[in-house]
Amino acid sequence: MDHIISEALRFAFLFSLVLSVYYLYLPQPTIATRMLSLLYLSAFVCLLYAFWNFNGKQFEVGLFNHLYVPFTFLIGPCIYFAFLDALSQEVRFHLRHLLLFLPAILTGLVLIVIYALAPEYFEYRQLDYLKGRPASFIDYLNTLGLILATILCILAGYRVREVFTWAALRKERSVRTMLTILLWAGGLTSFAMVSVSIGFLEGFFAVSALSAILLPLNFILKSRVPDLFADLELVIEEARDNPESEEYKISRLEGVDLKELQLDLDRLMRKERLFLDEDLTLKVLAQQANVKSYQLTEFLNTKLKMNFARYVNHFRVEEAIRILKQEPEASILSVAYQVGFNSKANFNLAFKSIKGMSPRQYLDSGDGPA
Template sequence: MWIPNMQIFESSVLIFGALFGLLWAMHIFVSWTKVKTMAWILLIASIWLLSGAYFFSMTHLVYPYFYALHFPFVFLCGPLFLHYYRLVVREVDSKFFNFHLIPSCLALFVILPYLLMDLDSKIKFLEGFRTGKMSFYHVLIMSLNVGVKVSILSYLTPIIFLNLPLLKRSNEISRESKGIFIFIIILIYIDLLIGLIGFFIKSFFLVKLSALLLPLNLFIFFILSSRYPEIVIGLQKELKRNRYENSKIKNLDVNFILEKLEEIFKSERAFADEDISLPKVAEELKISPHQLSQILNEKLNQTFPQYVNSYRVNEAKKLMVEDSNRSILSIAFAVGFNSKASFNRSFKNISGFTPQEFRKSTQK
C-alpha cells in the first residue's frame, strides 16, 4: 500500500504546484502589468508539473495521448527568461527572435512519430520504458528531458553571472535581499542539476525529487518576489548607472538637448512631417542618432517612434475637440500619420481609446 500512497502524494504535490502556477499566471494576465512574459513562464511551468503528475501516477500507461506533449512548450522557458530579463530588468526593447524557437520545433519534430501512433502502439512503446526494452527512439525521447534542463541552464547562467557583480555593488538592494536572491539562484540550480544527474545515472528517485522541488521553488519565488521587489528595482538602477558610465552621452548636456528637442516638436511641429526620422532630428540637434536614441530611452523611457507618436496623438486630440466636424482621416494626415490604421493603433496604445471613442466622449 505504501507505493500507491506515495504516488498519490507525489501527484498531489505536482498538481497543487501546477494549480498555484496557473492561478499566479492568470493573476498576471488580468493585471495592469504591461509585460506578460512571466505569466507565460508560469503557464509553461504548470504544464510541466501536470505532465509530471501524469507520468508519476502511471496515468500515461492507461491514457497515453498526452505523453511528451509538454516538451515543445518547456523548451520555450529559457528564451522567455531572457525576454523577461531584457524587458523588465534591463528595460530595453526585446524581440523574440525566431532562432530561439529552434529547440522547441526540434522537440515537436522528435515527438511527432509518437503522436501519430495508434493507441496500441503508444501503449506498447511506453511499456518499453518500464521493461527496459528500449529502441533508439526511446533514447531520443528521453534525451529531451536532458535537453530541456540544459537549455534552461544555458539561458539562465549568463544572465546570473553578468548580474552578480551589479547585485553586489548596488546600494539600492539590502544585504538581506542580496542573500535571498542568491538563495533563489541556488535552489533553481539544485533542482535542475538533480534532474540532470538523475537522468544520467538512471536514478528515478532523483528525477522525481527534481520534479517535486519545482512546486516548492514556485511557492518560495512567489513569497520572495512579493516581499522583496527591491531586487529587480535595484538591478534596474544599477544597470542604468552602469550604462551611463560607459555611454556616449556622458559628456553631453542632456537637459539642454531635451529642451531643444521639445522646442523642435512643439514650436516647429516637427511631428507633422510624415517623413520625420531619427537621423534627421539628431542632425538638427548636432548629435548622433545613437546618442539621441539613448537619451530618449534612458531619460524618457521611450523609443523615437513612441516620442513622435505621443506628440501626434496629443495634437490629434486637440484637433478633434476644436473641430468636431472634421473627419478622423483628415486629422490623422494633418498630424503626420500616413495611414488610418497606424493612427488608430497609436491612438489606442497611447490614450487607451480609439479615436472614435475619444470623439464621442468629448461630445457628451
C-alpha cells in the same frame, strides 16, 4: 513520505495552472506577462506529468504519455524573458526571438510525425526510463530541453554580469535576491537535467516537489514586494558606465566641441526642460544635442562623472524639491509623476541616491519646506 511527495506535486501543478491563468488575464498585458503565463503553463504540464508518473498513470494512446517534452523546451526561453522583465527592462519581442521557441515547436511536430510512423517508440513512460529502461530518443529530447533551460539561465546572468560584484552584493538587496533566484533556477534545471540524464528517480521527483515551495515564493516576492527590483536597472547602468572602463581608453569625442555640447545640454535641460518627459531616452537627447548616442554617453561618464540616468534624474530631483518648497501640500506621488518619474519607487530611489535621504526624510528635515 510518498503521500507527501504526491500532494506536493499536486499542489505544484495546480498552483502553476492558477498562475498561468492569472498572468494571462492581467489588465494591460505585456510581452513579459505573456511569457510568465507561458512559463507557468509549461511548469503546469511538466509537473502534471511528474504527478501522473509518480502515481503510475499511463495513457493507452502512447503519444499522450510524452506531450510534456515540447513544454520542456519552453521553460528556458520563458525564464529568460521573465528575467528581463524583473530587471525592469522594456521587453520588445522581435522575430529573431522566435528562434528560442523553435525547438519546442519542432519537437512537438517531430513527436507527432514519428508517432504516426512508429507508434511502438511511445509505449513506455518517462518513469520506465527512470527505473532502468534503456533511453529512447524521447528521453534524449527531454534532456536537451533541460540543457537549453540551463544554458538560458546562465545567459540571463551573463547579460548583467557586471552587477554581481562583491560591493553590489553587500549593498543592494535586489542584486542579492536576483542572484539567489538565478542560482535556484539554474540549479534546479541543472539538477533535473542530470537526474534525467542518469536516470536518478529520486532526484527527479525531489526537484519536482521543490517546485511546490519555489512557485508560491516567487509569486509572493513579485506581488507583495513589487519594488524589490526597482533599483536594478540603475545599478546595471552604473556598473556598465564606469568612467574607468576600458571602453573609454580610446576617446570617441574627437571633433566634438565639448563646450558647445555642454551649452546645448544646459539649454535642453534647463530651458526646454526635456527631463520632464518620462520617455526621454539617451538616443533622443543625443539627437537634440547633435551628437551620437555613444558620444553623449562618453561625455556624461568621463566629463560629468555620471551616467545618463543619474544626469536626467538630477534635474528631476531638483525640480521636485522646487515644487515641494513652493507647494508643501503636494503629495510626493503627484510630484514624482510631474517631474518625469514613472513610479514612486524610482523617484524614491533617485532622490535617495542624489540627496542621501528619502523624499519623506527630506520633508521632515530642515532642508525641506516648513
